[in-house]
Structure formats: structure tokens, C-alpha cells
Amino acid sequence: MADLKHRILMVSDFFYPNFGGVENHIYYLSQCLLKLGHKVVVLTHAYGYRSGVRYMTGGLKVYYVPWRPFFMQNTCPTFYGTFPIIRTILLREKISLVHGHQAFSTLCHETLMHSRTMGYKVVFTDHSLYGFADVGSIHMNKVLQFTLADVTRAICVSHTSKENTVLRSGLPPEKVFVIPNAVDTAMFKPALVRLGRDEIVIVVISRLVYRKGADLLVEVIPEVCHLYPNVRFIVGGDGPKRVRLEEMREKHSLQDRVEMLGAVPHASVRSVLISGHIFLNSSLTEAFCIAILEAASCGLLTVSTRVGGVLPDDMIVLAEPDPSDMVHAIRKAISILPNIDPQVMHDRMKRLYNWNDVAERTEIVYNRALKCSDQSLLERLSRYLSCGAWAGKLFCLVMIIDFLIWRLLELLQPAKDIEEVPDVVLPCHQHGQRIEEIFRWKSE
């Protein structure tokens, strides 16, 4: 089983050149899977003029399909419009397994639906938490229920995320695996020279929105500044709550003690982190907070609310999402700061949160998924019927139409007429190597 190599199609609306947690996750996971010997192809929508096939580091092939995004980087949902191109890519790349990312991605949902119709095994990774009460969440949860009704296996990035996904989708918990995210410790290293302790700097880097607890910061910062005259804050990030923080700064005359950086490019995050001693995270809810991993990798002690993806006890001080409890946690963090060695913390992070480990665990999920038995259309339809009195019947109708369209596509363009793509082997020595040797072409 260890020698079984897979051909994986990663699909999501969120990939480079867009920047974020999901994009990083797909990229780093793909690179580590390539190192393990698997073939990985990424499918996403075109970004502006970036359309067609691109190759990234390590021979990672990316299809930028020219479907225009219509809302928050999501492809316009057409239900069946993407079936021809998805089918073509699945056949020409000889894909063995499809891995979709992010519940908010319409391309992911459509690809998983069409892949299941064609009989492929599919794995879904959920990266975010969603609510249950508002109209948007209700609709999103119904779509997720449809997709996950027939998914082979699912992966969540934390136990909090698994609980949320299972409740939203009705997926059996035994089908869901928890594989935490990792951090690129090579990029997030502590400062070469340790900071002095005369002045303690607390760093906050997050989007300044309600969900990230920006309102808590408005209460916490003045209190901490009052209690500790030697504490200074650096706040990076932007958002609708920035105005409230600026007002707080003016009201308490903290202009020289609270520095507002605005939006910080990801490439500059490390330089901001290493200028501080403590990292403060006030998110109300988070599936997996990569920011605290990045801060810990840079050797900062973290003060955080109880969000998904929590560090070991000696690297983090937890608090309730309440201003007084957070002030108490910051007091505790300042007292244990002399015991913290940034380099030791960084080395521990390298061992604990490692993308190679994530890839090996994901490989186990793939092996389990491929062992599952194939199911006929009728067996699959019975799963959709259990999604609801009306929704179940609607889902069945959608899948029946999808099956008929697949048969029509098989008639119009049989699978044998779709040429398979040769595997590109990155040449180690370019001189004296014939072009034909680089392409392992199937001989006819």
C-alpha cells in the first residue's frame, strides 16, 4: 500500500495568484504529495489573463479554466456547464481521485458532483466554520449536504471544524478525518537577535472584522496600556472595524503606544511578527487559526481565545472571548515571558506542524477512499433521498440529469478520443538529453 501512487485532482475556486489560507494549504499539500511520488493536478478558474495551463514548482500542473468568477472569486454556478471540461481533464490526466477544497467554492461542488457521476472516488476538505441561523448559512449548508451525501471521505482541519461539518451536513463522523494544517517554518523564523524586555510589544495581525474579535481589542488594548506602562501594541490588518480602533486610540491618547500598520502583505508578516514578544488573537470563531502557528514559529508567546487549531499548553495562554479574561491572560503571558526561548519554540513547531506529515496523513485518507467499493446510480440516489422530503427528490433529479448528460458526452466524444497527456519529467541534466526522453510518451 505504501508504494501505491495516486493521480490526484485538487479542485477549488481559491488558488494562486489569489492569496489566503486555502490557497496555501492546496499548494503546500500538493508539493509534499509530489515529493511522495504522487501526481497532482490543480483545477481552478482563470484569474484575469492567467488562463490555460501553467506549471508551478516541482511540476505542479494547474488548469486555469476560463470561467469568469462572479462573486467573491467563485465561478458562476451553472450545475452542468462545467461537466465537459471537467470530464476532459479527468480523462486526459488519468486521474484516480478527486480532492475538493472549501465549502464556499462552487467549482469544487460541481466537480465533486460530476466526478461521482463518472464513478471517481472523491475527498472533500472543509477549511471554515459556518453558522446555522442566517439565510446564507442555511443555503450553504443545504448545498454542502448535497455534496457530502455521496462523498467518499472528508477531511477537517480541526476537531472544532469536524463537529461543525458533521452537524451542518449530516455526514457520518466515521467518514471524517481530522488533519490539522501546518506552517512553513522555513519562512517563519525567529529574529536573529532576541528583543530586549524593557518594552514589551504585543502584535495583532488579523482582518479587523467582527468575526475576528476586533471589538474585543477595542476593550482590551486601553486596559492593558493602563495596567502596564511598558507595553506597546502593533496592529496589522484592515477592515470595517479599523475605524473603531482608531477612535479608541484617539479617545485614550494612545497614538504613541498603539501603532496601526494597515493591511500587511503576507510576505511582510514575518517582519512584523519578529518585532513583538506576544501575539494576541481575539477571534470569536476559527476552524484553524494559522496565524497563531505562524506567530509560534517566529518564537512569540500566544494569547488567544479558544479557537480551532490550538497550540500545546506551554506555547499559548487561552482566554474566554471576554475583555477582562483576556486582560488576565495577557497578564499571565507577560509573567511567563522570561521563560520563553523563541528558537526552542520554533524547533518544536518544525516537528509538530509539518506539511510532510500532513501529506502522509492525507495519503492514508486517499488509500482508505480508494478501497471503498464502487456504487451504482441507484445506490447513490438512495443517499440523496435521505437529505430531506423535498430536497432529497430535487437532489435525485439533479443527479439523474447529470448522469444523462454524462452519457450524452460519452456519445458525442467517447473517452477513447480524448488523448491522454504525457507525464512531464523535470530534467536534471538538460545538456545532451533528447526532447523525447523528457516526455514519457505512450507508444502506439
Next chain:
Amino acid sequence: MGKISMAYIHEGEWPPGTVDIHIVKKSLRKAVSVAILLLPFACIFLSFREISATLILWRLLLSGHFVILLLLLWNPVHKESVVIMPAFGVQLETYYASGRIIRRFIPAGEILKPVLLECVTPVTCYWSLSLLVRGKEELVLVFKELRPPMKMLLPVWKALCASMENKESAVTSGEVEGG
């Protein structure tokens, strides 16, 4: 149903060492069968003798005249060929069913490299052979209308690469002799 309607012909060098011709032919059977299928609709609508503005508009919209117009304007490609003349250049030819021929000549000195690319459209993905031409921002498609499969593109690409290598070695030996 798609690829089996194309045929690849290599007419070889004639006389030896001068010109290399590669032809991709497309069968017109599908085009003719579609035209035959549409003709009855055209005949039915043209058989109405009443002349009124509403009926004329209705006939135009519902394909009577539209079909005739489509058949007149639709000019399927019969074949495309690549004529490689070492040291001179490459001539790309497109032959239409109506007899019209479009020729494009690219001098050898302007061709930087022939490249095989994957083209992605909203509904499909296919291989294409293009030329990187000096001074042009866009690639020049060797087969502009047809989409031959890779097994037909590969020998053409190899022949183009070989002619580029011969051109470079001829230039190098010329420089050595001249210097």
C-alpha cells in the same frame, strides 16, 4: 466521432533535401450530412406561398431562409498543410470546401521556436502547435482551423524543430567560413 474524421499525410521531401509537406485533411462527410438534414426544413418553409410581414419574419426566424443563409455562409475547412522550406521559411495553407485557399508565409529568420501547447477553453482542452515569431506578441497557429490530435502534431513539430536546427547549423558554418 471527432478525431477519426481527420487524416494525416506526409508528402516527404520533393526533390529530396528541399521541401517537406505535412497535410491534415478533414472529412466533409459530417458537414454534408448536416446540410442534408437541414435542407428539408428549408424546403418546408420555402414552400409557403403567402407573403405577409409576420410570416416572412417568422420564416426568417424559424430557419427557412436562415438555413439557406447558413449553408451558403458556412464554409468548412477541407484541409490544412504545412510546407517547410529549409532556409526559406514555412508556408501555412488552409483549404476551404468552396475552393478558397488562404496562405501565410513566415520567413525562416523570423521563426524563433515551434511549440506544442495545451489550449483550455470553457468546454474542452486540446493540443495545438504554434510558432513563436519574432516581433509578434501572439503565437502563430500552424493549424488555424483544424484541431489535429497529438499523433498528427508530433511529426510536424519534429520536422519544424529539425529545420530550425539545420538553419542554425547552416548559419554557424556560414559564419565560420566567412570569418
